[in-house]
Amino acid sequence: METPRGRKIPKEPIEGPFTLFLWGDEKFRRRKSILKAFSANPIFSKSSVVTPSLARKDAWTQASLKARELIRLKLTENWSHAQFMEAIRLTDNMLPVQPQFRIFLSNLERQMSDEQKAIWVPKAERFEIFGSYAQTELGHGSNVRGLETTATFDKEKDEFVINSPTLSSTKYWIGTTGVWATHSIVVARLIVDGKEYGNHLFLTQIRELDTQRLMPGVEIYELGPKAFQGMLGTDNGAMQFHDVRIPRSQMLARNAQVLRDGTYIKPKNEKHSYGSMVTVRAIMAESTGWDLLKPVAVAYHYTTFRKQFRKTNSQPEETTVIDYASVRHRLIPLLAQATALVLVGQNIKRAYDAYTANFLKTGDFSQLEDFHLQTVGAKVYSTEIAGHGVETCRIACGGHGYHALSGFGRMYANAINAVTYEGDNYVVGQQVPRAILKHWRDGTEASLPTLSYLSKMRDRSKVSAPRIESEQDWFRPEVQRWALEERLVNLVQQHFEDTDAGRDTSYSCHALTMAHGDFVYWRGFEELLSDLDGEKPAFLEPVKALFHAFALSILQDPHHASLANALPLTQAQHRTVRLAKASVVDEIATKHIDGIIEAYGFTEFELDSALARPDKNPYEALFEEGAVRSEMSGNGMSHLWPMMVDTRNMWRRIEEEKAGKAKL
Amino acid sequence: METPRGRKIPKEPIEGPFTLFLWGDEKFRRRKSILKAFSANPIFSKSSVVTPSLARKDAWTQASLKARELIRLKLTENWSHAQFMEAIRLTDNMLPVQPQFRIFLSNLERQMSDEQKAIWVPKAERFEIFGSYAQTELGHGSNVRGLETTATFDKEKDEFVINSPTLSSTKYWIGTTGVWATHSIVVARLIVDGKEYGNHLFLTQIRELDTQRLMPGVEIYELGPKAFQGMLGTDNGAMQFHDVRIPRSQMLARNAQVLRDGTYIKPKNEKHSYGSMVTVRAIMAESTGWDLLKPVAVAYHYTTFRKQFRKTNSQPEETTVIDYASVRHRLIPLLAQATALVLVGQNIKRAYDAYTANFLKTGDFSQLEDFHLQTVGAKVYSTEIAGHGVETCRIACGGHGYHALSGFGRMYANAINAVTYEGDNYVVGQQVPRAILKHWRDGTEASLPTLSYLSKMRDRSKVSAPRIESEQDWFRPEVQRWALEERLVNLVQQHFEDTDAGRDTSYSCHALTMAHGDFVYWRGFEELLSDLDGEKPAFLEPVKALFHAFALSILQDPHHASLANALPLTQAQHRTVRLAKASVVDEIATKHIDGIIEAYGFTEFELDSALARPDKNPYEALFEEGAVRSEMSGNGMSHLWPMMVDTRNMWRRIEEEKAGKAKL
Structure with a gap:
């Protein structure tokens, strides 16, 4: 590969078929116009102050002025609600205007009578x-x-x-x-x-x-x-x-x-009352994957630049760190997971928006239970993966990831809270096992698209393990499906057993909710890939590789006894899944990752990290923006120098004092 | 239990046999005298400002003044180096005086000639x-x-x-x-x-x-x-x-x-050069467990106070959240792990100090390789568990854990960086598998106490699985040993296979290093318990329960296919390990945890959390210290009010403008 890696960070979004597939046309265009508006507006400039060094009220004031400017832009440019929400996300700052459309207006719309709406909705819309x-x-x-x-x-x-x-x-x-x-x-x-x-x-x-x-x-x-x-x-x-x-x-x-x-x-109907949570969770299903993609992109830019050690003594240069398994196997599964979250999540959001539009017109809420389940499952699954994933990216970048200007700290702080807000994941996540239990017992799982897979599990005894002889077999969707279903069935059975025995399942069922998520997202990704397979776009191969990396990193995680260990496999078969996962990770790292990161195409503004600048390498950026510009560099703290000099002379005074006392 | 839970936070350390066992006599006394000095000194008061709201240079200035005062205390009170280091840790602030003894002076002592030392060591000692x-x-x-x-x-x-x-x-x-x-x-x-x-x-x-x-x-x-x-x-x-x-x-x-x-x-001898890293890592082995115990104690105080939901509708009050499996199974394994880190870690540090004293006298460094391995293994193992464990505590406390005054954020920020400093865990951790490989191949494992367990693995074929028929069998140390060895052998064999095949093991071998840690800490804890078993102190039962919780939570973690899944066990045997772990977690939660937390006895000063105040409950503390005192409450931001009012009138101006333009 001759192009210099780790430096291809665009100043503005670049259009292309792969990009449009990943972003979706509409979201891509919204984002492009917002970034254009931002780049022309000094209020949104990120380079003027080092926010993490500010007093909290000053950082907050800065964000408030951005919020005001966003409102002005919305009103003058006639931005849609969606456009406005997207703009808030791009400021990365959880602005005070966020609740307006996310939860305030959506509640007015759903819960107010028509007369009330006529009064209040316009007031809220125009702030x-x-x-x-x-x-x-x-x-x-x-x-x-x-x-x-x-x-x-x-x-x-x-x-x-x-x-x-x-x-x-x-x-x-x-x-x-x-x-x-x-x-x-x-x-x-x-x-x-x-x-x-x-x-x-x-x-x-x-x-x-x-x-x-x-x-x-x-x-x-x-x-x-x-x-x-x-x-x-x-x-x-x-x-x-x-x-x-x-x-x-x-x-x-x-x-x-x-x-x-x-x-x-x-x-x-009592169920109306949880409509507002479903709405927020549908928004989260759509957006959470992006919270993980950005740190993955930053880590990509850094680890394709940084070199450490030589793999062999004969190498002239040190090895680029992304070429180590220890970096690849941390970042590439996250890239695959984040892609699954984004692609499957946007389908959930789209379907929910269609349902809402229809509900507001006809009052039909028959699908609400299914959307409730879909969105609560997506909320738990996506926030767990994204929140912890951000930290994995930071840690994979080593010591420099701990600098505030790497941006990882900000990204983590603003992603991980999602595991406890809008319902603590351990609490709301219980709704998935509860629904599984109920519909299984009532025999009604077929009525909910989200749980329809349970039907197949009823005659599990008839399911026989597929033939698995080589690494290649793990790339067959039916093998992946069998393995994921096998685990899900085990956890469901364990959950039934624990419930029957009156045991407290509030801990163990989190694993079931996550396994349910694994399966649902795998199935969603697989359907999407089948569609794509017919169209045969140029980017089919990288998407396929991401799909397999997603599936196989669920099955094979060496940090814990791997999931595959729980499957009825021989020693030799265990080896195949390990090698299969390693091979797809390597395939992505050597063939596809540059293209995938380029297709996502996050701009400098979106990544907001000293490790990802188009015009400086990470060392230059850390040194210039972090160290040279630090308010504590140079004479920044010179008012304390006399105190420091005095501190180093303290021993003399104290010894003299002690000597004086001894004399008395 | 009639004593009000969650409120027993002492103002100063309280002595008792269990406390002295956990802390060690010497460390306990050092801590007691430091806390006494701090409590009488307004510079160390933690209630005067909300540090996370300050501008960075102001927070740093505050810490610098503490550093100066610590030096004064050291010189006037003739504190030992150990006392001084302990005092720095208790300020929780990573003061600028930390490197002086941790790494500066220890290098002067080890690497300078006697003539050089005579000049420089006293200067450094007296600052x-x-x-x-x-x-x-x-x-x-x-x-x-x-x-x-x-x-x-x-x-x-x-x-x-x-x-x-x-x-x-x-x-x-x-x-x-x-x-x-x-x-x-x-x-x-x-x-x-x-x-x-x-x-x-x-x-x-x-x-x-x-x-x-x-x-x-x-x-x-x-x-x-x-x-x-x-x-x-x-x-x-x-x-x-x-x-x-x-x-x-x-x-x-x-x-x-x-x-x-x-x-x-x-x-x-070339090996001298890594002596300084060994020293720092020995310090880390001793101290890291405490970084996890404090958040566990804070989470204990909060989750024994907070109530949510009823387990059954007939309950008059909501359930205290620690009584849910979802909270217990997150906190209690961490309490057990942190205890293992502390007890085994202090033995590593003691042995290393003895070695160092002898080395400085006699020049004998024959044990250096073993200490190098012990400390690098301890560094990786303890920092992974402690760093991520802090976040588990915070998240187990739900939304309020995200408030800065819970203290978890500060604890995490100052603990998690240890996984990348003093050698990135993925990099330095490779030294353990490398040593295993080398000594296994050379047949020299018996020469290193840390690796001597490998000898037993040579004739693994002769090892047969122990009889496991019930939950109780998992409390037999020989069953635990068998299970841990079985896993270690599997990972060692996999590592040998991968190395022979020329595969990049930099990722997978991290799991081996952690499994080695599991075994080494388990063995260390077990030896300690055997000694205790002879003495039969009053606190034998809780320590035993912690030991089993430590062992069984390695074997059974429902979040990932459990380790036990990788063992050659029947379905029925799998159930027993699950139940065994649940039973010891419940035993600790219902019988021992109050006594254990009381024995650790962290003071309000040490925990520094609004969730753990002796005189206020967490809600009172969050409300009074977080909200009422916020610099943005009341009229704190009133200078921005006109801007806000104006922002809400912006729509009118913009509409008028548009209407005006439309007329033209």
Whole structure:
């Protein structure tokens, strides 16, 4: 390969058939126009300050000014919601405007009556009001039924009175609420005439529109810093209500209602209530893979540049580190997994958007259960892989990955929190095994596309192991399918056994949820590949290789006794799966990876890493941007030099003092 | 259990037989006296500022003032080196004084001639000079032979001239060098009369003692921020030399020397050169377990407080989260692993200290190879477990673990870097398989205590699987030993096979190094338990339970096909190991954990987490210290309010503008 590796980082997105396949046409065009707008706008420049060195409030201020500019761009350029959301993601900063479309507006749209929508949706769309969604409480996360905030109907005044009865009922982690939000959709237990009706949603004004001051009875604090310097741009809030009054018309009334006389009209269907979580998780299914692709790309650029040791003494130069198995086997499975997350995830999102459009038109929510399962499974599966994957990329880059300007720290901080937000993965992940158990027992698995594979497992006794004689056999989809199903069946059976014995499965079933994800994403990727196989595009080979690397790295992970070990295989067969995985990893590393990374084509702006600059190599960038520009370099700390000199003279004074005392 | 759980956090260390067993008498007493000194000293107070919210240079300044105060304490209280090192660890801040004893002084002591030591050691001991160790270069990490810095002998002036010939030869990540250090031990290729003699050590003055200004020809930059806001107190440096001159007497001359006439006296033994790494790794072997115990203790305090959901509908209260398998099975194996790291690690350190004392007296370094292997294995094994374990603790605490004041972020940032510093684990870890291979082939494994277990493996064919019929059988040490050896043998054989086939084993052999660690730590823990078994102390049962939890969580990890799956076991036997592990985890959770955490007895100061306060519950602490005190709460950001109000009016202006344009 003669092209200099590790330096092909475009200034702007470059179009091509492989690129459009990976990104999808629409997303690619959105991204291209946003990056163009950003590159012309100094507010989005990433090179002016070293954010991780700033005081938190200064970094947050910077992000707030970006948020303001994004709103201006949305309004002047008529950006769509999708375009705007994409733009927020590209700023990489979890801006305070993120909840507006992600969760505020989507709730208004789904949960408000048409009359309510006519009033509120336009205000939210044009950012006349700034919205948040207040569900989580200090003492109550995943268990929504445990929420304590109350909304009591005051019939006389035709108002709801919202209260936080305890410290633990303080609304917590509420995005954009610490400083920015003017309105919040508050999840509270509805009480009418002393009777409780469970949680409902209440649009509550929390700050004055003219002054940004808190409304009477609303007590809000900004939550303080996050781990790893994460989410620097978000002002999460802690919020308490002390007899806060809102008109009856601000209870979101599409499904349940309270009439003027206090009559409670219950919702036609209870399942509406989890629609908002399904929406957010569908967004996550689509976007999470990209959170992993970027660090993989950064690690690629660095490890194709860095050299260390010689593999043999006769080599004239040190070996490029990506040519070591220790680097390849960490990065390439992640590239394959991230590709699976992106390709299968965008199909989930597309299908869900189609369902939503139809639901808003016809009211048909018969597919909601399936989408609930699909998205909760995708949320758990994708966030586990992406979150931990970012760290694997960083660590594979060795010591320099620990420099803040490598960007990995920021990427990890903003990816790993997804394993606990929108439902802790260990908690919400239980919904998958629960559904498996229920539908298996009821014999209804065929009614849900997500679980239809269970039918095949009913007559597992008839399934015989395929013939596996060589490495090559592991590239046959039916062999991969057999192995993945075999594991899934084992885990399902173990789960049934544990449940029957009354054991606590909250830990072990996480592995089942992940195995379910392995299978579902494998199946989705395989279908996609079959379609592609008919079209025979130029990029078929690399996509095929990624597919196999995805499948085989599930089956063969030497860090733990490999999954293949759990299969009924001979010693010789075990060897074949090991070699098969190694061969596809090597194939990608030697033939395809440059083309794949080029096709993803992340720009310098998107990667935002000193290890991936188009015009400087990683050493030049680390040295110039990290060290030379450090605010502590040069005379930056010279005001402390006299203290340091004095410290080095301290021993003399102390010895003299001791000697003095000894004399006395 | 009637005592309120999750709140027993002592203000100062409490003595007791179990505590002294876990800490060791000496370490316990050192810690107690340091904590006493700290508690009386406002400089070490952790409650005055929220460090993660500060600008980096302010946080660093704060740490520098602590460093100065530590030096004062050392000198006035006559603290030993060990006491001082322990004190640095307790500040949790990676202070700029850390390298002084960890690596600067230990190199002076080992590598200087007696005449040199007489001059320099006292200066370093009393901090008259501030030292660093400059080995790593921007382009060269683990491969020490690749270093480019040169030290050329100028016979005429009797001096060495030090140079950085390239950007990639810039000394990088050099601790305490960005601002503080006055002297550095520079690793450079010695050149005499145009001939190269490989790397040697040169004590080089880098800053003026009176002013802290850089010496002529020395160019230094501070390295900039680290990932995750890590190591906030350390000023790592990037350092270049441009014809920097030092007298010949400042080449460290215990082993190799250059005489006045340029004659090169080569070292008697080459192995001396890795002595300094062995020393640092021995320190790491002893200390790393504690880096994991603290987050485990914080997670214990939080998960014994937090309640979520009910296990059954009839429960009056929600379930305390530690009572879920999903929490227990994440935390308790870590408690067991951390205990193994601490107990076995302190034995490694003690033995190495004894060896060093003897070596300095007699020059006998016959055991160096064994200690090299022991410490490199311990470094890799302990840092992998501790680093990733901290994150497991944080994630097991759910959303609130992501708040910076939980302390997990700081703990992770300061623990995970150990997997890449002092030798990247994937690189230095290869030394274990390499030694296994060599001694196996040479038949010399019996000469090294660390590898002596290999002898038993030679006649593996004679080893038959033990009888395993029930859960209870897994608590028999001979069954555990058989299982661990079985896996190790499989991995060793696979490694031999791969090596013979010329395959790149740099990835797969990491698993072998970890399996070696599993076995070595298991064996060490088992020996320790045998001794204890004779004494029958009151705390025998909890230690035994931790031992079994350690062993069984190696064998059974449901997140990946379990190790046990790789063993020749029947389906029924597989079930027994699963149940055995669950039973010991439950035993610890219900009977022992309170006592174990109490025996470790970390104080509020040591844990430094809002989730572990003696006088406030986690919700109170998060709310008061995180939210109410946030610099962005209240009117903290009121200067931005007008901007926010204006942003919400932007749509009107833009619409008017558009309408105006449309009219034209």
